[in-house]
Amino acid sequence: MADKASGTLYAGFTKELENVDSYFNSSREGVVMQRALWDGLIYRDPITNEYKGNLAESWTWVDDTTLEFKLRQGVTFHNGEPFNADDVVFTVNFVADEANGVKTQRNVNWMKSAEKIDDYTVRIHLKKKFPAAIEFLSGPVSMYPNEYYAEVGPSGMGLKPVGTGPYKAVEVVPGQHFVLVKNENYHDSPKGQPSIEKVDIRTIPDVNTQIAELFSGSLDLIWQVPADQAQKLEQMGGFTVANESTMRVGYVSMDAAGRSGMDPNPFTDVRVRKAVNHAIDRQAIVDNLLKGKSQVVNTPCFPSQFGCAQDITVYDYDPAKAKALLAEAGYPDGFETDIYAYRNRDYAEALVSYLSEVGIKANLKYMQYSAIRELNMKGEVPFNFSTWGSYSINDASAMVSQFFKLGSLDDARDEQVAADLDMADTSTDPATRIEYYTKALQRITDQAYWVPLFSYNTNYVFKTDIDYTPTPDEVLRFTTMSWK
Amino acid sequence: MSDAMTDPLLAEIVGPTPGQMLRRRIFGHQGLLIGGTVVALLVLVAIFAPLLAPHDPYAQSLVARMKPPVFLGGTWEHPLGTDHLGRDYLSRLIYGARVSLLIGLVTAVISGLIGSVMGVCAGYFGGRVDAVVTFLINVRLAMPVVLVALAVVAILGGSLTVMISVLGLLLWDRFAVVLRASTRQVREREYVAAAQAIGASTPRILLAEIMPNIVNNLIVVVTLEMAHAILLEAALSFLGLGVQPPTPSWGLMVSEGKNMMLFEPWLVMIPGAVLFVLVLGINLMGDGLRDVAAPENRS
Numbered sequence: 075m076a077d078k079a080s081g082t083l084y085a086g087f088t089k090e091l092e093n094v095d096s097y098f099n100s101s102r103e104g105v106v107m108q109r110a111l112w113d114g115l116i117y118r119d120p121i122t123n124e125y126k127g128n129l130a131e132s133w134t135w136v137d138d139t140t141l142e143f144k145l146r147q148g149v150t151f152h153n154g155e156p157f158n159a160d161d162v163v164f165t166v167n168f169v170a171d172e173a174n175g176v177k178t179q180r181n182v183n184w185m186k187s188a189e190k191i192d193d194y195t196v197r198i199h200l201k202k203k204f205p206a207a208i209e210f211l212s213g214p215v216s217m218y219p220n221e222y223y224a225e226v227g228p229s230g231m232g233l234k235p236v237g238t239g240p241y242k243a244v245e246v247v248p249g250q251h252f253v254l255v256k257n258e259n260y261h262d263s264p265k266g267q268p269s270i271e272k273v274d275i276r277t278i279p280d281v282n283t284q285i286a287e288l289f290s291g292s293l294d295l296i297w298q299v300p301a302d303q304a305q306k307l308e309q310m311g312g313f314t315v316a317n318e319s320t321m322r323v324g325y326v327s328m329d330a331a332g333r334s335g336m337d338p339n340p341f342t343d344v345r346v347r348k349a350v351n352h353a354i355d356r357q358a359i360v361d362n363l364l365k366g367k368s369q370v371v372n373t374p375c376f377p378s379q380f381g382c383a384q385d386i387t388v389y390d391y392d393p394a395k396a397k398a399l400l401a402e403a404g405y406p407d408g409f410e411t412d413i414y415a416y417r418n419r420d421y422a423e424a425l426v427s428y429l430s431e432v433g434i435k436a437n438l439k440y441m442q443y444s445a446i447r448e449l450n451m452k453g454e455v456p457f458n459f460s461t462w463g464s465y466s467i468n469d470a471s472a473m474v475s476q477f478f479k480l481g482s483l484d485d486a487r488d489e490q491v492a493a494d495l496d497m498a499d500t501s502t503d504p505a506t507r508i509e510y511y512t513k514a515l516q517r518i519t520d521q522a523y524w525v526p527l528f529s530y531n532t533n534y535v536f537k538t539d540i541d542y543t544p545t546p547d548e549v550l551r552f553t554t555m556s557w558k
Numbered sequence: 559m560s561d562a563m564t565d566p567l568l569a570e571i572v573g574p575t576p577g578q579m580l581r582r583r584i585f586g587h588q589g590l591l592i593g594g595t596v597v598a599l600l601v602l603v604a605i606f607a608p609l610l611a612p613h614d615p616y617a618q619s620l621v622a623r624m625k626p627p628v629f630l631g632g633t634w635e636h637p638l639g640t641d642h643l644g645r646d647y648l649s650r651l652i653y654g655a656r657v658s659l660l661i662g663l664v665t666a667v668i669s670g671l672i673g674s675v676m677g678v679c680a681g682y683f684g685g686r687v688d689a690v691v692t693f694l695i696n697v698r699l700a701m702p703v704v705l706v707a708l709a710v711v712a713i714l715g716g717s718l719t720v721m722i723s724v725l726g727l728l729l730w731d732r733f734a735v736v737l738r739a740s741t742r743q744v745r746e747r748e749y750v751a752a753a754q755a756i757g758a759s760t761p762r763i764l765l766a767e768i769m770p771n772i773v774n775n776l777i778v779v780v781t782l783e784m785a786h787a788i789l790l791e792a793a794l795s796f797l798g799l800g801v802q803p804p805t806p807s808w809g810l811m812v813s814e815g816k817n818m819m820l821f822e823p824w825l826v827m828i829p830g831a832v833l834f835v836l837v838l839g840i841n842l843m844g845d846g847l848r849d850v851a852a853p854e855n856r857s
Binding site for chain 2: 281282285286300302303306355358359361362363419420422423424426427430437438439440441
């Protein structure tokens with residue numbers, strides 16, 4: 075039985091990890107494990123957004139493309155290996171090498187190499203100016219033990235992970251469960267000291283089964299609980315239901331550049347794109363389907379992200395105006411198109427229904443994310459309901475620059491926007507960055523390239539004897555949990 | 559005529575006409591009556607869906623989501639409640655009958671045509687024709703239907719047309735097997751030999767001598783495959799690979815209600831129950847028709 079007396083907290087995950095080695099994993103659950111098992115050089119406080127030294131005590135920009143770190147002394151890895159400059163140099167050089175195949179290249183491909191100055195001083199060289207470096211170093215880039223990693227590689231790390239983090243992995247059975255125990259020698263980290271002795275994470279794909287286990291007492295904590303179930307559990311009482319917003323933004327992209335070979339392609343007409351924006355009642359979707367701390371989003375970035383300006387064109391729900399715009403564009407009876415979606419079929423269906431009210435008949439093509447992404451890269455997706463979580467990176471470049479810089483996923487292909495974003499991404503002056511992000515976002519919304527929809531939220535449901543306050547970055551932190 | 563009526567001797571041997579006997583057999587068969595009624599009712603519901611449905615099955619109302627049905631404290635505005643997008647459950651159920659029956663019927667017709675032609679030819683001609691058909695049946699039986707259907711739908715995308723074509727082209731094996739066996743039996747009979755002796759053409763023999771004597775087997779397979787196709791459609795739609803939303807399909811309704819099964823079990827139970835009743839009805843009707851039409855029961 076899971077309870078305070080046993081000292082073990084039982085948690086449920088919906089998804090299985092591809093690999094516990096965080097560089098070879100892209101799921102949210104993997105991020106949770108990464109933050110528990112490993113540390114980065116820097117840590118961003120999820121409440122104040124302040125950067126604090128973690129494995130590094132301090133850092134300075136030597137020039138635009140060089141960062142120097144003074145490392146914390148006396149830190150050891152779970153296997154007893156001491157942490158020093160060699161580990162940083164090895165980790166950075168390993169992950170920055172594209173040949174090693176880190177899963178999410180964007181997390182690491184801005185780094186060129188690392189250089190040891192002395193045992194506790196390291197320099198990281200960047201490929202080019204990259205102002206979001208500190209944010210990435212406090213997020214996905216964690217430090218690995220050089221000797222151990224050189225010996226076992228990603229597959230060994232995936233089965234017997236070793237880090238400096240607040241928890242050590244004592245049992246990894248892929249697809250079944252992970253057992254983490256408190257790291258008694260955890261250094262004086264801004265993450266705080268772990269309090270819960272032992273965490274047992276089990277993979278249970280079905281939400282109903284998770285809830286049933288919560289009722290029967292064999293689970294203490296579940297998360298990512300859909301809004302309807304969370305509401306029911308809250309009404310029942312007996313559990314703490316906490317809701318936090320996440321950085322994930324839902325949006326509909328349109329084939330404004332006319333890549334998809336639809337003939338005629340209505341989306342190349344700005345009036346049609348505006349009509350689509352006016353046709354969807356985003357507030358009603360947020361209020362009734364997403365609920366919680368979700369909010370309507372008007373930008374192709376999450377409002378808290380640096381540079382995500384909000385003084386842009388906003389389209390209200392106005393089906394009459396949508397119809398008028400469609401008629402003006404030469405589609406008085408609407409048109410037919412395919413709409414692609416990979417998650418939240420209910421939200422997609424709600425969108426389809428709103429569109430049909432103004433005469434746009436959208437046939438839902440519900441597919442795997444990877445399949446749609448591939449089609450989209452080939453420019454074959456005219457209309458796409460998708461989402462982007464920005465890897466919890468609090469900078470607009472993690473979202474808007476991902477989609478509007480003429481890459482293969484760019485459906486707008488607006489050179490002016492791309493040029494503005496380029497300025498914003500590479501400048502080190504915050505004011506210049508804001509100025510150019512604002513310009514780009516204004517142009518994107520004026521041209522109605524996307525329909526930004528809403529931000530997602532996550533529901534955490536746990537037993538009342540657990541003390542835990544979730545954070546808005548969608549990372550479950552066992553370190554901040556305790557028994558009441 | 560008047561002679562026969564008045565002649566007491568003749569009056570004694572006049573029994574019920576074949577029509578009367580058929581009627582008597584039909585009305586004496588409970589399973590056939592129950593099954594037939596259920597199927598007939600659902601066919602009527604499907605045909606008159608626009609008149610019967612209280613609401614537009616596609617009209618969503620996000621403020622009226624998951625209202626319970628009347629018997630669980632709901633209102634008569636939505637007798638069977640509303641789904642996760644606030645669409646009227648009864649209306650979706652009624653329109654869903656169209657999808658299920660359409661798929662069942664058309665699939666049975668397509669696969670029935672393919673399978674019957676192959677089975678009858680193999681059974682009648684024997685020899686090489688039989689060898690080829692038997693080989694094709696074996697090939698077909700070696701492929702698991704659900705797996706092939708999943709693969710095809712995954713490649714082509716799910717839609718009503720794709721569903722019907724895939725199932726129609728996959729479910730002919732039982733027709734072929736059953737009709738091949740029964741044709742082989744029938745072709746050895748004296749009346750077939752007699753027809754051949756008087757010089758009847760092959761099509762005439764097949765249609766006038768063979769078919770009437772194997773049609774009872776055909777009927778059973780038709781109903782079995784219809785029920786099979788309906789269940790397969792529901793299963794594939796449940797997996798998200800069948801009929802695409804927002805088309806109302808019972809399998810899709812079960813799948814959409816699944817997430818809330820723990821708290822709102824009726825979302826799954828209502829479409830599930832209707833599916834069960836339809837499939838049971840079709841099976842009862844098929845069994846009954848077989849009993850009634852079987853040559854050994856005719857006298």
